Amino acid sequence: MTFTLDDLAGSGPLPEQDARTRVLETAYRLFYRHGLRATGIDRIIAESGVAKMSFYRHFPSKQALIDAYFDLRHARWMAWLEGRLGGSSSPRDGLAALPDALDDWFRSPGFRGCAFINGHAEAGSDAPAMTVTHKRALAARIEQQCEDAGLACPGDVAADLLLAIEGAIVRAQMDGADAARGPLHRLFARTLSDAGGERA
Amino acid sequence: MTFTLDDLAGSGPLPEQDARTRVLETAYRLFYRHGLRATGIDRIIAESGVAKMSFYRHFPSKQALIDAYFDLRHARWMAWLEGRLGGSSSPRDGLAALPDALDDWFRSPGFRGCAFINGHAEAGSDAPAMTVTHKRALAARIEQQCEDAGLACPGDVAADLLLAIEGAIVRAQMDGADAARGPLHRLFARTLSDAGGERA
DNA sequence: ATGTTGACAGACAGACCTGTCTTGTTCAAG
DNA sequence: CTTGAACAAGACAGGTCTGTCTGTCAACAT
Numbered sequence: 001m002t003f004t005l006d007d008l009a010g011s012g013p014l015p016e017q018d019a020r021t022r023v024l025e026t027a028y029r030l031f032y033r034h035g036l037r038a039t040g041i042d043r044i045i046a047e048s049g050v051a052k053m054s055f056y057r058h059f060p061s062k063q064a065l066i067d068a069y070f071d072l073r074h075a076r077w078m079a080w081l082e083g084r085l086g087g088s089s090s091p092r093d094g095l096a097a098l099p100d101a102l103d104d105w106f107r108s109p110g111f112r113g114c115a116f117i118n119g120h121a122e123a124g125s126d127a128p129a130m131t132v133t134h135k136r137a138l139a140a141r142i143e144q145q146c147e148d149a150g151l152a153c154p155g156d157v158a159a160d161l162l163l164a165i166e167g168a169i170v171r172a173q174m175d176g177a178d179a180a181r182g183p184l185h186r187l188f189a190r191t192l193s194d195a196g197g198e199r200a
Numbered sequence: 201m202t203f204t205l206d207d208l209a210g211s212g213p214l215p216e217q218d219a220r221t222r223v224l225e226t227a228y229r230l231f232y233r234h235g236l237r238a239t240g241i242d243r244i245i246a247e248s249g250v251a252k253m254s255f256y257r258h259f260p261s262k263q264a265l266i267d268a269y270f271d272l273r274h275a276r277w278m279a280w281l282e283g284r285l286g287g288s289s290s291p292r293d294g295l296a297a298l299p300d301a302l303d304d305w306f307r308s309p310g311f312r313g314c315a316f317i318n319g320h321a322e323a324g325s326d327a328p329a330m331t332v333t334h335k336r337a338l339a340a341r342i343e344q345q346c347e348d349a350g351l352a353c354p355g356d357v358a359a360d361l362l363l364a365i366e367g368a369i370v371r372a373q374m375d376g377a378d379a380a381r382g383p384l385h386r387l388f389a390r391t392l393s394d395a396g397g398e399r400a
Numbered sequence: 401a402t403g404t405t406g407a408c409a410g411a412c413a414g415a416c417c418t419g420t421c422t423t424g425t426t427c428a429a430g
Numbered sequence: 431c432t433t434g435a436a437c438a439a440g441a442c443a444g445g446t447c448t449g450t451c452t453g454t455c456a457a458c459a460t
Contacts, residue, residue: 019407035322037237040447051408052449062448112324120374121321122235124312135374156382163383167367174320174335182356183363190390219437240417251438253421262418401460408455416447425438430431 008080009110020058022048024068031069032115036122063128066119070130073115078137080105085141091148095161096192099185102168106177113173117166138162151195160191207276209310220258222248224268231269232315236322263328266319270330273315278337280305285341291348295361296392299385302368306377313373317366338362351395360391 010029017025026048030039041062045055059065084101085094105111112118120131139162146154146161164187172180210229217225226248230239241262245255259265284301285294305311312318320331339362346354346361364387372380 033324035237035324037235037322038324041449042447049408051406052410053451054407056449057406113321117317117370117374118321121313121318122237124233124235124238132374156386159379159383160386163367163371163380163387164363165367166370167363167365170317170366170370171363174317174332179359180363183359186356186360187363187387187391190394191387194390241419242417249438251436252419252440254437256419257436404459405457406455407457409453410451411453412451413449414447415449417445419443419445421440421442423439423441426436428433428435430433 004080008076008105009108019048019050019054023050023055023058023065024072027065027069028072031066032073032112032118033110036066036119067128067130070116070119070128070134074130074134074137077115077134078141081138081141085145091145092151092192095142095145095149096188098161098165099168099181099188102165102172102184103177103181106168106172106180111172111177114166114169117169135162138165146195151192153195157191157195161188164188164191204280208280208305209308219248219250219254223250223255223258223265224272227265227269228272231266232273232318233310233312236266236319267328267330270316270319270328270334274330274334274337277315277334278341281338281341285345291345292351292392295342295345295349296388298361298365299368299381299388302365302372302384303377303381306368306372306380311372311377314366314369317369335362338365346395351392353395357391357395361388364388364391 010025010032023044027039027044030044030047041052041055044065045052059068081101084097088094088097116131116134120127123131139158142161143154143158146157151157164184168180168184171183210225210232223244227239227244230244230247241252241255244265245252248255259268281301284297288294288297316331316334320327323331339358342361343354343358346357351357364384368380368384371383
């Protein structure tokens with residue numbers, strides 16, 4: 001099962017899906033677009049065409065829905081990353097392809113940064129653990145890719161690439177995809193070059 | 201006039217200050233710590249020891265207070281940066297000193313990321329223009345420093361450094377200062393090395 | 401036929417939020 | 431002394447938010 005950029009944006013639920021799926025897909029779209037606090041339960045219920053009691057049958061509280069939202073977002077984002085990392089012929093090419101993959105994401109309609117960064121920024125220390133868990137899973141995945149590529153110091157290289165990725169997401173969110181594209185490509189090229197691969 | 205990390209954290213108002221200052225300093229501390237939406241007017245009024253009408257005399261709405269908060273934050277943060285950039289003997293050393301300066305900030309008590317990134321993440325397209333203006337001012341200031349240092353392609357170098365700074369802020373906010381320190385120093389060293397300076 | 405289950409619709413309570421208004425106090429300038 | 435500005439304390443209105451509750455209906459199994 002693969003996921004596309006459309007899945008990351010959230011296209012909204014189809015009427016024939018069951019109530020729980022409709023609620024979760026609506027929350028997925030609204031939480032990402034407008035934020036957690038700015039999205040009320042009433043709006044999610046109205047836009048998903050569900051009764052309030054049906055909502056509370058599937059999700060005991062708004063916090064439970066937020067947790068489910070982050071779980072779903074994490075699964076789809078990691079699956080999208082996996083498709084982009086694995087689409088190249090070698091592990092190192094998979095890493096080198098990341099800046100273009102991210103650039104596609106930054107330019108996709110409805111892009112509004114990283115859901116986990118935004119959620120953490122909004123909720124602070126009260127943020128669900130998944131906001132941090134997601135980033136650690138991403139770090140682990142990139143480090144694995146660096147090991148597979150046979151790079152020197154895969155832990156350091158992965159940390160450098162992750163920091164560049166986070167910076168690019170924030171720059172693209174606040175100042176547009178063009179503000180992130182050049183720097184992200186250059187930082188990736190320098191880091192991979194230092195780690196033993198040839199320069200792009 | 202210089203500003204320290206304590207000013208960035210916000211120590212809270214002193215009773216002998218006038219009402220407007222007390223409100224603004226309280227908002228400065230609460231908005232940064234808990235976020236914009238999570239901080240209600242009533243709490244700001246209670247903690248600043250001010251009457252509600254006194255608040256609305258100085259700030260016609262909560263949005264006006266938020267704008268004033270971002271203005272103050274911008275002024276203090278840029279003044280803090282100026283002190284750190286100018287503390288070195290040469291423009292290039294000022295740039296090279298930035299990772300340590302940021303590391304100090306990341307480890308200061310109450311650090312919770314960049315107020316402008318957090319505000320933009322929370323409010324989205326409705327965010328005050330200052331959230332973006334601040335980042336562009338920062339980019340311009342770094343580019344100026346790169347020019348003063350006589351680096352090649354100062355625009356590109358500044359964009360690379362800014363992306364690394366944003367990434368470091370997010371990494372430190374979500375996973376602690378240690379997660380940002382190594383990568384930030386390495387990305388700075390590589391970028392400055394490529395731009396013509398000698399490697400640290 | 402009858403009971404069960406899931407869902408839709410909407411009223412309701414209690415809390416919170418922003419913003420307005422009233423009342424009384426302090427203090428300084430005229 | 432009087433007047434007016436700034437301020438403190440708090441009631442109030444109108445809205446929104448989460449979460450609970452009551453009814454009604456359709457599908458379906460026994």
